[in-house]
Amino acid sequence: MHPTPFLRRYAPALAFLLLGISLGAWHNRATDRGRPDRVAGAVRSVIVPPAALAGQMSRWIQTQTGWFFHGSALAAENRRLRAQIGALQAENASLQEEGIENTRLRADLGFQRAAPYRLLPAEVAALRPDPQYDTLLLSRGSRDGVRPSGVVVAPAGLVGRVLEVSPDTASVLLLTDPNSSVGARVQRAASRALGICKGDGAAQLTMTYLAPDADVQPGDRILTSGLGGVFPAGLSIGVVTAVRLDPASGLKTAAVKPSVDFDRLDEVYARL
């Protein structure tokens, strides 16, 4: 019996390999042009609806049984949150007053008004579907107005930016992903130091490119700077936990704890 030639024996495997390369090239071409990849969109439309349903059921069960496992802790948290709501309501009233005054002063000085936007609530259908990437999948897509490079936020602050959209889903690159970076600024009026916040797959972010004499201290709140054009200014990124001087570059680097708990994201908002 003659041995079967390698190519003939493994022709199906080679065909799958070539198909994979072709799909990758097709995907890159589509996303580079800002168009949705229909193959990926079709796959997601099969997987996401049952996954979203399973996620909803899981959350419902957790809600219904939470009191049993965390009864006393929930009561304490409820009391703390009620006290926090009172303080935030007072702060909100004060900030609204300052906002009105700010709008009036900006109009008097002829400053351009910030573009109005709308927040679209979106359920998280999958959080980090691939452990290698810090991404999430939203159950909202281009049909709802979500666009590539759109900004995604949570009540606590910035979540990330939209990578790709299909009609009913959108994938989002989280701030903590090593491929993610955002222009950042220290909120404190006496500092206003500028830098870039980057993820490295860890729970904390790194704020780099801080000038050697930048006034950055642990406890400082970090906001988006608005520089770079993707993220608008003023979104909360996190709080500085440590600062060090890099002897090699002579620049300061700060460790930043994100405002958002990326492990507990159930619902976020896409800025439209």
Next chain:
Amino acid sequence: MSPAARRGLLLAAALLAAAILQCAAAGALQLWGAQPDLLTTTALTGALFCDANGGAALGFFAGLFLASLTSPPHGGFGSLIVSRTLAGFGAGWLEGRLFRDNARLAIFLVALGTLLADLLFFLFAPQPLSLRVAVTLLKTALYNGVLALPLTLLLRRLLPRRDALAPIGSRR
């Protein structure tokens, strides 16, 4: 339905179930900072019940599902598919020679297969690699290996016996 068709359908259903679980529950399955890659685990474990071509098919679909759910930046889409296809091919090829029906060896095969798939992925689509990323990859590989044992035992019960597919003495 023929045993081969039944086997194909069951493995396809297992892969689809893994994709849904990966979306809905992978975050909840985190242990010591490690998150399982259920799609790669299912593909590599399923490859233990196939030949090299079947393993490549399972790897291809696992990669396609994973890439579609993740939409990785910087050329990662095709690299995910190709790396999983090659890992599935390797698992199926080795199974026919070394690992036939050994559930304990499946643990090592799936852990090593996951590592190989991730290394190939980083080779095809270089990403920012730090010590933390390397540790995460290692933890995922170990987690996948642990999950391979119950999955192998489950698939062994569900799938038709090998002798129903290929007569004794026939070439694989």
